[in-house]
Amino acid sequence: MPGHSVFIGASCVLVLTLLAARALLRLGHDHRSVRAGGGRRRHRRSEAAHLAMAVGMALMFLPLPATRPALAGLFAAIVLYAAAVWVTDRVRAARARLGAAVGDCPPEHRLEPHQVVVGSAMAVMALGSRAVGTGAAAGMAAMPGMAPAGGSLTPAALLLFGYVWVSVLVLGGGLARTFRAEAGLERDLAALLGAPSTVYACELTMTVVMGLMLLS
Numbered sequence: 001m002p003g004h005s006v007f008i009g010a011s012c013v014l015v016l017t018l019l020a021a022r023a024l025l026r027l028g029h030d031h032r033s034v035r036a037g038g039g040r041r042r043h044r045r046s047e048a049a050h051l052a053m054a055v056g057m058a059l060m061f062l063p064l065p066a067t068r069p070a071l072a073g074l075f076a077a078i079v080l081y082a083a084a085v086w087v088t089d090r091v092r093a094a095r096a097r098l099g100a101a102v103g104d105c106p107p108e109h110r111l112e113p114h115q116v117v118v119g120s121a122m123a124v125m126a127l128g129s130r131a132v133g134t135g136a137a138a139g140m141a142a143m144p145g146m147a148p149a150g151g152s153l154t155p156a157a158l159l160l161f162g163y164v165w166v167s168v169l170v171l172g173g174g175l176a177r178t179f180r181a182e183a184g185l186e187r188d189l190a191a192l193l194g195a196p197s198t199v200y201a202c203e204l205t206m207t208v209v210m211g212l213m214l215l216s
Contacts, residue, residue, distance in 0.1 A: 009061045012209045016058040019202050022193055023051035029190040043194065046085070049078050049115070050202065057122060057209065068126045075123035079116050086112035111203055114167060118210055121160065125213070164211040171207060175200040 026047045056074045059067060089112070178197040192198060 008212055012212055013058050013061050015205060015209060016054045019206060020051050020054035020058070022198070022202065023047045023054065026190075026193045027051065029193065042085075045081070049081055053078055053115070053119065053122075053206065056126075057206070057213070060122070060126065060213065072123045072126035075119045075126060079119035079123065082112040082115040082119065086116070111171075111199075114171075114203065114207075117163065118207065121210065161211070161214065164207060164214070167207050168204060168211070171200055171204040175204055 027044055052074055056071050056078075059071060175197055178195075178200055182195060182197055
């Protein structure tokens with residue numbers, strides 16, 4: 001593996017470890033809130049999914065082919081959870097518009113469709129590659145129809161890259177809006193870990209890491 005690829009891989013693992021640590025800290029705080037009657041079980045499940053995604057993506061950088069089916073199953077479970085949450089939120093929103101219920105979907109948790117795409121891509125990569133970061137050909141061969149031929153990328157690969165970087169722009173815009181809305185607010189550590197701007201920043205970072213995984 002070229003030296004720059006080793007550096008990029010190690011940097012991505014470090015970033016993913018930090019994202020997992022944030023989710024773990026938030027889970028610990030929410031656990032205490034639930035026991036105190038805080039009613040934050042939905043947030044705990046979402047943070048658990050974020051934690052699992054970060055850990056799974058970090059493990060993709062290790063040359064452990066035997067773990068690939070398990071990682072694919074992990075990513076598939078995250079996809080199913082995110083899809084179920086999104087559908088449930090849409091149903092609640094529809095009922096709220098009819099006056100039958102009050103929808104409960106905070107802005108920082110309206111990213112499930114994006115998580116479905118990212119999780120699906122990671123699941124296919126886990127099934128199709130021995131390790132991420134072993135070269136562009138290995139990275140693109142992880143997805144059917146994406147292996148480069150003669151140094152060029154297929155339309156499917158270009159489409160995925162386009163989605164990744166459009167997502168970066170969209171998430172960056174969401175981060176800027178929430179950051180401006182939160183400007184001047186005094187927060188303790190627990191509130192900062194779960195702030196909408198923090199969630200957007202984590203999703204943005206994870207999306208960039210996935211883009212680097214495809215390029216490495």
